[in-house]
Amino acid sequence: MLSEFGQLSIFLVTIFSVLIIYKSFLSLKSNNQVIEPGIYQLSLWQVTVTILSFLVLIAAYLVSDFSLINVYENSHTAKPLFYKFAGSWGNHEGSLLLWINILVIFSYLFLIFNFKHKKNFRLLTLVIQNLIILGFTLFLIFNSNPFSQLEPVPLEGLGLNPILQDPALALHPPMLYVGFVGCSIYFSAAIASMLSNYRGKLFANSIKSWVLISWCFQTLGISLGSIWAYYELGWGGFWFWDPVENASLLPWFAITALMHSVIVLKKRENLYAWVIILCLITFILSVTGTFLVRSGILNSVHTFASDPARGIYILLFLSVMIFSSLIIFFRTFKKESYNFYFKSKETFILINNWFMAFFLVTVLVGTLYPIFLDVVTNEKISVGPPFYNIVIIPLAVPLLVLMVVGPQLSWINSKSLGVVKHKALIIIGALLINFIIYLIFGSSSFLSNLIFISALFLIIHSILEAYKIYQKKIKFEAPRVISHLGFGLLILFIGINHNFSNEQDFNLKVGEEKKFDEYNIIFRDLKLKQEKNYKAIIGDFEIKNFDKKINKILNPEIRIYSNPETLTYEAAIKTRIDSDLYLTMSNISRSDYYNIKFQHKPLMIWIWISVLMVVFGGFLQLVRNKNES
Amino acid sequence: MRVNLTRIIIFGFIFFCLSIFWLGLKKDQTYDTRNLIGNKINEFSIPSLDETNSFSEQYFLNNKFTIVNFFASWCAPCRDEHKYLVELSKNGAHIVGVSFKDKKSNTLDFLNQLGNPYKFIAADNDGKASISFGIYGIPESIIINRESVVVKKIIGPINQEIFKEILNIIK
Numbered sequence: 001m002l003s004e005f006g007q008l009s010i011f012l013v014t015i016f017s018v019l020i021i022y023k024s025f026l027s028l029k030s031n032n033q034v035i036e037p038g039i040y041q042l043s044l045w046q047v048t049v050t051i052l053s054f055l056v057l058i059a060a061y062l063v064s065d066f067s068l069i070n071v072y073e074n075s076h077t078a079k080p081l082f083y084k085f086a087g088s089w090g091n092h093e094g095s096l097l098l099w100i101n102i103l104v105i106f107s108y109l110f111l112i113f114n115f116k117h118k119k120n121f122r123l124l125t126l127v128i129q130n131l132i133i134l135g136f137t138l139f140l141i142f143n144s145n146p147f148s149q150l151e152p153v154p155l156e157g158l159g160l161n162p163i164l165q166d167p168a169l170a171l172h173p174p175m176l177y178v179g180f181v182g183c184s185i186y187f188s189a190a191i192a193s194m195l196s197n198y199r200g201k202l203f204a205n206s207i208k209s210w211v212l213i214s215w216c217f218q219t220l221g222i223s224l225g226s227i228w229a230y231y232e233l234g235w236g237g238f239w240f241w242d243p244v245e246n247a248s249l250l251p252w253f254a255i256t257a258l259m260h261s262v263i264v265l266k267k268r269e270n271l272y273a274w275v276i277i278l279c280l281i282t283f284i285l286s287v288t289g290t291f292l293v294r295s296g297i298l299n300s301v302h303t304f305a306s307d308p309a310r311g312i313y314i315l316l317f318l319s320v321m322i323f324s325s326l327i328i329f330f331r332t333f334k335k336e337s338y339n340f341y342f343k344s345k346e347t348f349i350l351i352n353n354w355f356m357a358f359f360l361v362t363v364l365v366g367t368l369y370p371i372f373l374d375v376v377t378n379e380k381i382s383v384g385p386p387f388y389n390i391v392i393i394p395l396a397v398p399l400l401v402l403m404v405v406g407p408q409l410s411w412i413n414s415k416s417l418g419v420v421k422h423k424a425l426i427i428i429g430a431l432l433i434n435f436i437i438y439l440i441f442g443s444s445s446f447l448s449n450l451i452f453i454s455a456l457f458l459i460i461h462s463i464l465e466a467y468k469i470y471q472k473k474i475k476f477e478a479p480r481v482i483s484h485l486g487f488g489l490l491i492l493f494i495g496i497n498h499n500f501s502n503e504q505d506f507n508l509k510v511g512e513e514k515k516f517d518e519y520n521i522i523f524r525d526l527k528l529k530q531e532k533n534y535k536a537i538i539g540d541f542e543i544k545n546f547d548k549k550i551n552k553i554l555n556p557e558i559r560i561y562s563n564p565e566t567l568t569y570e571a572a573i574k575t576r577i578d579s580d581l582y583l584t585m586s587n588i589s590r591s592d593y594y595n596i597k598f599q600h601k602p603l604m605i606w607i608w609i610s611v612l613m614v615v616f617g618g619f620l621q622l623v624r625n626k627n628e629s
Numbered sequence: 630m631r632v633n634l635t636r637i638i639i640f641g642f643i644f645f646c647l648s649i650f651w652l653g654l655k656k657d658q659t660y661d662t663r664n665l666i667g668n669k670i671n672e673f674s675i676p677s678l679d680e681t682n683s684f685s686e687q688y689f690l691n692n693k694f695t696i697v698n699f700f701a702s703w704c705a706p707c708r709d710e711h712k713y714l715v716e717l718s719k720n721g722a723h724i725v726g727v728s729f730k731d732k733k734s735n736t737l738d739f740l741n742q743l744g745n746p747y748k749f750i751a752a753d754n755d756g757k758a759s760i761s762f763g764i765y766g767i768p769e770s771i772i773i774n775r776e777s778v779v780v781k782k783i784i785g786p787i788n789q790e791i792f793k794e795i796l797n798i799i800k
Contacts, residue, residue: 297653311654319647326643330636368646375652507705591786593705 002060003068006147009053010097013104014137016046017130024123024130035119039126040111047108054088054101057146061088067153070094070146076159078533078562086170087160092294092310093146095173100140102181103133110185110210117198117206124192125185132184135317143313162534162561162568166232172224179218180251180286185210187283190276191325194332204266204275209625211262215255216618222248223611231573236503236582236599238607241388243298246367247289250360254282257356264346267411271346273336274353280325287318297371341413348406355399362391394447396491400454403484404461407477422464430456441500441602451495458488479624483617490610493603502600509592520544521583521598534561539585539594541572554583580604665763670777675751675758678733684725684751689777692723694799698747698770699759701731702739707768710786711743717792718746722799725749729767730756772798 020042027036057070061084066072074091075084089098107129114122140146186207193203225248230238239245258278264271292298295311340347366383373379408419420426430453437452438444444452462485469478506514513522525540537558544551554572561568574581582599674685689695698714700707718724726747728736733752740747753759762771763782772781772795781798783791 291650295650295654297650308654312651315647315650315654322643322647323640326639368649371653372649374656375649588706591706591709 002056002063002065003147003149006053006056006060006068007145009049009056010137010141010145010147012049013046013053013100014134014141016042016049017134017137020046020130021127021134024127028120028123033119035111035123039123043108043111043126047104050101050104054097057094057097058085058088061085064157066155066157067149067151068146069148069150072150072154072157074158074160076157076533079160079165080532082167082170083160083165087164089173090160090164090170093140093144095177096136096140096144097146098174098177099181100133100136102177103129103136103184106182106185106210107133107188110189114206117202118196120196121189121192121198121203121206124196125189128188128191129185132188132321135320139313139317143310159533159561162559162566166228168224168228168231172221172228175217175224176221176248179214179216179221180248180289182210182214182217183251183255183279183283183286186279187325190279191328194276194328197332199272200269201266203272204262207279208262208266209622211255211259212618212622212625215252215259216615216622218248218252218255219611219615219618222252223608223615227608230604231571232568236571236584236597236601241366241383241385243367243370243382244293246363247292247298249363250289250367251282251285253356253360253363254278254285257353257360258282260349260352264349268346270336270338270340271350273333276329280329284318284322284325287314287321291315291318292367343409343414343417345406345409345411345414348402348409351402352399352406355395355402358395359392362388393451397447397450397454400451400458400488400491403487404458407480407484420461426457426460426464427453429460430454433460437496441496444499448495448499452492455488455492455495459485459492462488476624479617479621481617482620483614486610486613486615486617490607490614493606493610496603497601497607500602504596504598506596506598507588507593508596509594514596518546519598519600520546521596523594523596529557534559536560536570537587539572541583541585541596543581543583543598550581552581554581556583556585558585558587575605577605578602665771665779666782668779670773670779671761673758673761675727675753678728678736678750678752680752682749684727684749686777688725688749689773689775693775694723694780695773696722696724696770696795696799697727697762697773698724699727699729699753699762699764699767701729701767702735703731704729704767706786708739708743710768710788711746713787713789713792714746715744717795717799718748720796720799722795723748725751727759728752729759729764730754 020039023036023039023042027039059065060068060071061075062081064071064075064077064084066075070091070093074094075087079087088094107126110129111122111126189203189207189210193199222245225245226238229240230236255278258275261271261275261278265275291311291314294314295308297311340350366387370381370383373381404420405417409417433456434449434452438449462481465477465481466485469475469481502517502519504514504516504519508514508521508523510523510526513520515521520543522542522544523539524542527538527540529536529538537560539554539556541554541556542551543554552574554574556572557570559568559570560566569584569586571582571584573583579600579602582597582601584597585594588595670686670689672686674683676683696717700711714724724746726749728750730753736750736752740750762769766784768786770783770787771779772783774780781795783795787795
């Protein structure tokens with residue numbers, strides 16, 4: 001029953017899309033200055049049935065309706081309720097339905113919230129967005145239908161991959177999707193803007209909040225993925241420059257550049273063409289990322305069962321999207337004159353964009369080069385952290401300094417670049433704290449010191465600014481200051497964590513102990529535990545640290561899940577305010593020994609806190625935008 | 630007609646990327662070494678532990694079967710399986726040891742302690758040469774015939790059962 005209901009609602013979404021496109025074209029030809037109520041109604045119906053279709057899928061998961069292939073393949077009656085629920089988007093078909101939901105919801109919200117803008121611009125945005133919706137619904141219906149039926153109905157499902165059964169991961173795809181798919185709306189708006197000649201400040205005003213929303217969610221989504229990798233994968237790190245992580249980072253660089261350029265377009269009526277390019281690129285990169293991840297071209301934890309037909313469809317869609325948007329761009333391109341003074345805010349925002357463009361190209365090359373080499377020469381390589389560390393890390397230093405100087409400059413022209421107040425004092429403060437870091441953690445490379453100092457420069461300056469804002473109550477700068485402060489802290493904590501983590505890898509068996517540096521690790525015992533959907537072997541380790549008087553018990557687990565039968569390694573992590581203790585154990589086949597990975601990672605929790613701060617700034621700006629309009 | 634170079638370059642670049650994606654889709658991505666059974670081992674060369682000689686595909690011509698065993702002194706299961714290798718050697722098996730990512734002194738200590746079943750010891754210091762044998766973890770052992778064709782592949786340590794299987798093959 002649920003299957004038919006789902007099929008029907010998806011079919012209706014398609015019909016509504018076609019009707020909206022048709023009605024919009026009729027309306028574009030008329031001289032009427034307002035959008036007909038019929039279009040609003042159709043959009044409302046469309047958004048209702050789309051959400052309904054997703055609720056149907058969730059219901060099928062909750063009641064374990066195995067007549068749906070999708071539920072049979074990805075769920076199991078013994079699964080905890082929360083993961084039945086989250087399992088609905090933990091697979092290709094379900095996540096595609098979520099993708100369509102976000103496309104439709106954004107389409108509807110953009111239509112009703114931008115009522116002040118020109119009719120043609122709004123209608124064209126609606127048309128382009130519905131073409132995208134149509135493209136994805138057809139893909140869903142013909143290739144990846146979550147409501148496909150199974151006959152005869154099996155009694156039990158196959159279960160969800162246990163490494164996906166994690167709270168951070170349940171939230172990671174929806175967040176990331178709001179971030180990535182949300183970009184579609186200003187992709188559509190950008191094309192509509194070119195076609196209807198709705199340029200400049202007005203266009204900037206229509207998209208700025210949407211850019212912010214998707215930026216906030218992308219940032220959150222990427223960090224949730226990183227948190228999941230840290231707690232669940234048991235590799236002991238939080239960022240691996242894995243091709244799939246890179247695929248998520250590419251649109252993030254573009255959108256971060258866009259978020260800054262939109263301000264220039266709004267305030268100075270300039271950089272229009274550049275803003276359009278960024279709008280197009282952000283969504284194109286999001287779809288490219290989806291293609292890379294879903295087609296199985298990249299092998300990673302994100303590859304669900306890969307299917308070449310799926311890849312070909314997304315690739316076709318991507319090609320149509322890129323070429324048509326490029327042709328429209330070149331057809332309507334008008335040369336702009338840039339007469340920026342060097343000592344102005346807009347110049348520094350442009351410099352920020354150069355940095356983002358450089359990071360984007362670096363990561364793009366690092367991600368695509370192995371695919372290229374594999375296709376052309378059959379050679380398999382992977383581009384790893386050394387490449388990114390060499391190319392990207394040194395550039396953090398000027399970026400951090402520019403983040404202090406840029407916001408202090410005025411629009412159009414400033415008297416001098418020396419607008420930063422109390423420079424000398426801040427630099428002395430930064431040097432002093434850097435020295436304290438040296439006293440606590442020990443020495444590090446020259447470059448690391450430089451990064452610490454420049455991050456501290458930004459941090460101290462932002463704190464002073466925050467104090468000023470608090471005193472004078474000039475609220476409009478607050479979001480920027482909070483986000484920049486968060487970013488400075490993020491770089492500082494990552495730097496400290498990266499430089500001063502202690503990692504050891506060794507084999508132990510029960511009863512043995514291992515001494516190194518100032519640590520002593522005792523493997524005291526092994527226990528067995530039986531849970532609802534898995535069995536676990538639990539290690540009992542005592543960690544002692546002579547200097548700092550750490551005395552902790554850590555219990556890493558090896559879990560044997562029953563549906564589907566899978567082995568996972570659960571790290572034991574003790575998070576403390578100053579550092580994390582991290583221990584994983586894995587069995588060595590046919591021996592009593594266990595391979596132990598131990599890590600002592602300073603200031604780990606603060607990395608997550610600083611990311612939250614960066615995002616918080618974004619949300620604050622969103623609230624301000626709303627109050628402004 | 631005016632030809633715009635920038636546009637041609639942009640379109641060309643995008644077309645190039647998309648074709649690479651398209652070609653990439655057609656490639657088989659699964660990596661599994663079990664299918665190496667029945668394959669011929671291609672040209673390779675791994676230096677011997679004492680660096681005077683090298684182990685190459687020519688070596689297989691000398692024996693009906695050669696067992697290539699990948700081991701390291703730091704690998705606990707390698708210690709477990711070593712007694713079976715010594716036993717196999719006593720039964721006339723021709724075994725070549727490839728010391729995987731190990732120090733020379735440690736390898737020699739390991740063999741002094743547990744016995745040396747190897748007719749030849751090669752050293753793959755950075756672990757790269759072993760990849761051409763499809764090694765993804767040690768211990769692993771491969772039985773190769775005179776024609777350089779892989780007859781059997783053992784992933785993980787040799788136990789009593791596998792020991793008997795190997796004896797059956799080489800006898």
